[in-house]
Amino acid sequence: MSEHSEVEVSSEAKAIVQGTQLDILPIDLYVPPDALEVFLESFEGPLDLLLYLIQRQNLDILNIPIAEVTRQYLQYVELMQEFNLDLAAEYLLMAAMLMEIKSRMLLPSTKENEPETDPHEQLIKQLREYAQYKEAAQDLDTLPRIERDIFLATVERPDIPKEVIIPDISWSVLLEAMREVIERAELFTSHQIMQEPLSVRERMSLILEQLNSLQRIDFLMLFKLEEGRAGVVVTLLAILELAKESLIQIIQEQPFETIQVEL
């Protein structure tokens, strides 16, 4: 289930082997557990898995050999359990229902014990409906859309100053965006977002701003005594960090002369 990432591989391809897309897993293929996990998680739920099993064998949805499909389905569910995958409860429910259908088919059918809703019919109805929307989702994905296939034509209006309207962004939405960035950044190990006191980075910005207007500033002027020891430490760390990143230079022209900081 890949609900948490926008970028994903083509939904049809189950795997890529030596550059070739495989839509169906070869039988008797040794699959490393990690890859199997990915494969199983590429299903959007039990209906999707069932559809896959049915379509893989070119079976008609209306006429599924329940016994065989149930057997295969249970195999996958067992695999998922074996690998301790977080198995959505829907998968287990489906397993229970398949077994129910299977056992019902073994019993002689009598009019009295026929339930109002036959689970077999119910399942076929469900599968057909889901298959429809799965297809609709694929169709939707192929419609021409903004940013990918078509671009909006706009023209500057140089004579009228553009009015800037700040969008209404809520605090929680911003935090959520940040959380996603962290998740993504962790994939780029060389760019780990380090844990760093924000006050230092803020002070770095402030120092750069001061230097922007003054070019050169007395080192001691950057410290504010009223901020206390913690403030001094933050300022010092900020200066050192800026120097380390070669954003500022710390200069002392003569011994014992005042230390200067400049851009």
Place this chain on the structure above:
Amino acid sequence: MTEQPLKNIIEAALFTAGKPLTIDHFIDLFVEVEPPERREIRTALQALQEEYAERGIELLQVASGYRFQTKADLTPWLKHLQPERSPRYSRAVLETIAIIAYRQPITRREIESIRGIAVSSDIMKRLQDYNWIRILARRDTPGHPALYGTTRAFLDYFNLKNLSDLPPLTELRENLEKQSELFEELIAPEKEIVPTNLEEIAPEKKIVPKKEILLKTNPFVITQP
């Protein structure tokens, strides 16, 4: 104010508005002078459409109004100008929006029962963030579940004028038509402005709840013997 051909005013407005424009928008441009007739505006729009037919861009009517956009067959060249890769949407997102588009008004539970699996709050929130869906009403059943529908912005994004432009569902054509009629009525109150303010559509929306309580929607009735 000098005399200007209506067509040129409409053309320049379309290029600078940054959003699709309706006939009402064009009328609003004429504050100090007598506004043109709606009929004249329609004629001018039609003339523009014809004049741009053979160009690199075209004048198209989408759900929220008229807009100029590039022709789809120029994409291979134009994509080199776009630094941002266009987003790709996960199957969960696409299936959920497809179900909402074809089956609206629909509750989250109903979506879940079609998909056979829980729909995470994250997906619903994301669709609202994209401004593709909104809450149309609440069902008068216990819990008052929200009924979701698609927005004009959704249609705009997929280059559609209305819901009936969606590719027909296999086998379900007649049903769909009935549903779109129903939907057209529901969507009618929404006039010019697509609610872009998310708080308006979903006042309760805050943070993506990542926790899905599964099992809460069991689409299958298992009869106990």
Place this chain on the structure above:
Amino acid sequence: MTEQPLKNIIEAALFTAGKPLTIDHFIDLFVEVEPPERREIRTALQALQEEYAERGIELLQVASGYRFQTKADLTPWLKHLQPERSPRYSRAVLETIAIIAYRQPITRREIESIRGIAVSSDIMKRLQDYNWIRILARRDTPGHPALYGTTRAFLDYFNLKNLSDLPPLTELRENLEKQSELFEELIAPEKEIVPTNLEEIAPEKKIVPKKEILLKTNPFVITQP
């Protein structure tokens, strides 16, 4: 790739670039195919200039290249165009401002390497238009890239006294999870009460953002004998 008139490609590019384009820009559009001669591009631009002479917009050559702009005498009408009351913002905008807030002073390249995707000039310009970011200095490396930081206005907008009011990154996740639970309770009406024993067999789905990437970059390894 089908054959397209050069003039149409140039025209569509000018309308979608969001900045003036030079002849070099046009040549860069032809990545997969033989680029046209500069002379041909100039001829096409001239043809476009003539074709737009009587329209509501015109093709002009400014210092940094060619661009379309509206004719000055249409200003009286265009000034009545209502800007969108609540403009849309993209995830890219949110992510970019969040990264700048946490990692300032930072260059655009560095933002891109954290996001793993290009950051368009448009986004940087918009954030500067909002007065949320500013250029603090320029790094003393080739190209002298600008170093961005957040402004007072940014803090004010989000009601922060200073940057250290932002939650530390490490806590951000846990907090969000807690808030999500709280939120789940708030929207409880939509939710069924799940017996606790069911929750045990329904372990919550974990987020697996790495999975897709794994599948893409590290497909099944078939061991060769």
